Structures are given as C-alpha cells and as structure tokens.
Amino acid sequence: MSSQYKYWKPFVGPFDPCKPIRVKSYATPPQLYITFQPVGLQQFETPHQALMHGTLWPQLYSPYPDPIKGGTSSA
Amino acid sequence: MYYYEKKLQYPVRVSTCNPMLAKFLIEQYGGADGELAAALRYMNQRYTIPDKVIGVLNDIATEELSHLEMIATMVYKLTKDATPEQMKAAGLGDHYVNHDRALFYHNASGVPWTASYIQAKGDPIADLYEDIAAEEKARATYQWIIDLSDDPDLNDGLKFLREREIVHSLRFREAVEILKEEQGKKRFF
Numbered sequence: 001m002s003s004q005y006k007y008w009k010p011f012v013g014p015f016d017p018c019k020p021i022r023v024k025s026y027a028t029p030p031q032l033y034i035t036f037q038p039v040g041l042q043q044f045e046t047p048h049q050a051l052m053h054g055t056l057w058p059q060l061y062s063p064y065p066d067p068i069k070g071g072t073s074s075a
Numbered sequence: 076m077y078y079y080e081k082k083l084q085y086p087v088r089v090s091t092c093n094p095m096l097a098k099f100l101i102e103q104y105g106g107a108d109g110e111l112a113a114a115l116r117y118m119n120q121r122y123t124i125p126d127k128v129i130g131v132l133n134d135i136a137t138e139e140l141s142h143l144e145m146i147a148t149m150v151y152k153l154t155k156d157a158t159p160e161q162m163k164a165a166g167l168g169d170h171y172v173n174h175d176r177a178l179f180y181h182n183a184s185g186v187p188w189t190a191s192y193i194q195a196k197g198d199p200i201a202d203l204y205e206d207i208a209a210e211e212k213a214r215a216t217y218q219w220i221i222d223l224s225d226d227p228d229l230n231d232g233l234k235f236l237r238e239r240e241i242v243h244s245l246r247f248r249e250a251v252e253i254l255k256e257e258q259g260k261k262r263f264f
Contacts, residue, residue, distance in 0.1 A: 062238060
C-alpha cells in the first residue's frame with residue numbers, strides 16, 4: 001500500500017520570526033491510488049470495526065493525525 | 076421520497092462545553108466546503124448526470140445530510156448551556172446577538188451560506204471533478220478542525236467524517252471512470 005503522508009523540508013531563513021517547522025507533511029490518502037475499487041476487496045472482520053473506521057475496507061482507511069509524524073517532524 | 080431514521084449515522088459524543096470549538100465546527104455546517112453545500116450540490120446535479128451515475132450522487136447526497144445532522148448535534152452540544160459570557164469569550168458574541176444559541180448556516184467567520192458556493196455546469200466531467208475537489212476540501216477542513224480541537228470524543232466523530240470524505244472521493248473518481256467508458260479494457264477481474 002502507498003504511504004499515507006509525504007514529507008518535505010521547506011527553506012528556513014535565518015530571520016524567520018516563528019520557530020521553524022523543519023519537516024512539513026501533507027496527506028495522500030488511499031483513494032488517490034485506486035482508480036476503480038476491485039471487486040471482492042477484503043473487508044473488516046466485524047460491522048462494529050467497520051463503523052469505527054468509517055469504511056468497510058481496511059485498504060480505504062486513512063489515519064489522522066499522521067501516526068508517525070510525532071517522531072519525525074517538528075523542529 | 077425520504078424515510079427518516081431517528082438516529083445518527085455515527086455516535087456523537089462531546090466531553091466539554093466548548094463554544095470556541097463550535098465556532099470552528101460551524102465551517103462544516105454552513106461553509107463553502109461544508110456538508111450543506113455538499114448535500115445540495117449532489118442532490119441537484121443528479122438530475123442531469125448520465126443515468127449510470129445518478130445513484131452515486133443520490134446516495135452520497137443523502138449521506139451528506141446525515142453528516143450535516145452529526146455536525147449540528149456536535150455544535151448544539153458544545154454550546155447548549157454556555158453562558159452569554161462564555162459565548163462572548165469564544166468569539167461568538169456577534170453570533171449570540173443575532174441567533175442566541177441557535178444554529179445557523181454560516182461559516183466560522185459568520186458569513187452566511189450562499190448558493191454561489193456550488194455549481195451545476197451540466198457537463199458531467201466538470202460536475203464530477205467539482206465533486207471530487209469538494210470532497211478533498213472537506214477532508215482538509217476536517218484535518219484542520221481536528222488539529223485545533225482538544226476534545227478526544229469529538230475528534231473520534233470528526234475522524235469518522237474525514238474517512239467518509241475519502242470514500243466519497245473514490246466513488247466520484249469511479250463515476251468518472253464509468254463515464255470515460257474505458258472500463259471494458261480493464262475488466263479482467
């Protein structure tokens with residue numbers, strides 16, 4: 001599966017007034033990479049699981065906030 | 076015709092009285108990329124879209140109405156027993172003088188909803204591309220609201236709504252593929 005977040009390092013100037021954010025990110029959720037959902041895509045085990053995720057299919061699930069951002073981004 | 080089911084699509088829980096969050100959330104109620112705009116846009120475009128994809132617009136428009144209802148419930152709970160002082164402190168003083176604690180279709184800055192937020196161009200590709208853009212913009216709006224919110228119960232509902240935007244976006248993308256009629260070439264499954 002494709003990565004759900006992409007990262008980039010913006011230019012940081014010596015006189016930037018705000019504390020620089022060294023690594024910025026943006027979301028690239030799964031629908032961008034699926035042209036047409038294939039028939040018989042694997043579903044969540046239970047209806048409750050599906051409801052809690054907001055979709056029937058694990059492959060369409062997109063977490064927010066970025067679960068790994070805490071370790072890699074700010075300053 | 077509609078049948079009404081007197082329950083929400085997903086449970087809405089709010090942990091704290093927080094009128095300022097209500098002020099931010101109202102963006103999804105009466106904002107340009109909010110649920111009202113989405114529901115009305117699809118409900119209206121469906122008449123002139125090719126038969127093959129009417130159902131997609133109809134079903135998504137209907138679901139957007141149930142999202143509108145969830146947002147309304149969230150905003151209502153966040154402000155229900157707020158004092159006028161709390162409303163004022165949250166930046167809702169101007170809302171309070173006009174509406175008390177009533178909900179209204181305006182965005183986070185108080186600009187009333189207008190039909191110029193939506194379009195029905197009649198060209199199926201133009202309309203569906205607008206719909207895809209609308210879903211991505213609504214997804215982004217949910218992200219920024221979650222960033223501003225410190226209410227874990229509320230965020231749970233907002234994450235559900237964000238995921239629905241993703242699924243809707245895919246459905247509209249699939250509708251475009253159906254209208255392109257290149258599916259025959261790919262139907263190996």
